[in-house]
Amino acid sequence: MTWFKVDDGFWSHPKTAALPPAAISLWVKSGAYSCQHLTDGRISPQVLRLLGTRKSARDLVNAGLWHEVDGGWVFHDWSEYQETSGDVLKRRDEAKERQRRSREERAKKQRESQRKSQGMSHVTEGVSSQEVFYPRPDPTRPDLSSTYVGEGRSPNERANEEPPPRNCEKHIGDPNPPNCHACAQARTQLEAWHAERAAIANENRRAELQAQVEAQRFAIDHCDLCDDDGYRDGRVCDHDPEADERNARGMAEVRAVLAAARRGGGSDE
Incomplete structure (x- = not known):
């Protein structure tokens, strides 16, 4: 501009x-x-x-x-x-050259970082084959990771499931059930179901935002028109050379x- x-x-x-x-x-x-x-x-x-x-x-x-x-x-x-x-043409050519050098330098740093990560991979080799011991759960607190009956299915499959009943089969539909151990377990499973739905929603949103950021970064890195921040002559670049x-x-x-x-x-x- x-x-x-x-x-x-x-x-x-x-x-x-x-x-x-x-x-x-x-x-x-x-x-x-x-x-x-x-x-x-x-x-x-x-x-x-x-x-x-x-x-x-x-x-x-x-x-x-x-x-x-x-x-x-x-x-x-x-x-x-x-x-x-x-x-103007000289200034634009100089800006393009600065962007090219900046992208090359960033790509070089990424390659070096990948090589360093590969060089350290031997530190974690064999960890997955080692036996892992988990602490015993606190019996006074519900274990939301294992009480829900939908465990073992993928998050997307479980996301479409209906919530489990609030009461046991004996008292299902009863608005004021008596003290019942099975009903307590049913409520624990329902709480776990809601907690899992919230976690799935948050993870999907995070993945969506991350994908948007990566797509924007990819477009900027492969655009010869804008600078490293995605601006072209003072305005947001549309990455469209035509x-x-x-x-x-x-x-x-x-x-x-x-x-x-x-x-x-x-x-x-």
Whole structure:
């Protein structure tokens, strides 16, 4: 993205103080157009029909802000106040080179980290074959990892199951069952069921967010248009190398429609 620079004294400068609003509008819009399309301050008659009128162009020439040249008009002393097309293209090439070096350095660090991880793998070899002893559960607290009857099935399969009953088979449907050991076990299983559902939901959400982050990082790492933070010329990059071409085609169509409308409407004076 390039910026058309306007001095804070522009509004009161002798060259602009007597200009009509239409001429000032043409000057500002033409400057922004030239920065976007890298024309180095040159405005063609076709572009003028899109941005203003010939009368406003004559006003700018008479004020010394524009010069009339072959094939249109040009801003006065453009290169002294604005970036030239060469400067912009050089800056973009330098940014691309910085991004390339940064990506190469990041990839190098990732490869080194992987080699170090592989070199330390012998430390954990054989751990899975060793016998693992678990502490005895506290009999006063429910073991939510083993009391639910759905254990042994995959999380996705268990996620679609109906909750177990709150009471035992003998007292099922009874709103006020008596003290019953089987009912207590049923309530423990129901608590385990709810706890497992919450854990599955949290894990699915975490996995979804992680996948989004990895997909975004992958897109940035493989995009030649944006920087390491995913920004392209000050805006969030869409990682679409054909976007500028489509925008240019769209602008060309808009200009053609406006030019046809102006020609059909008579004089542009």
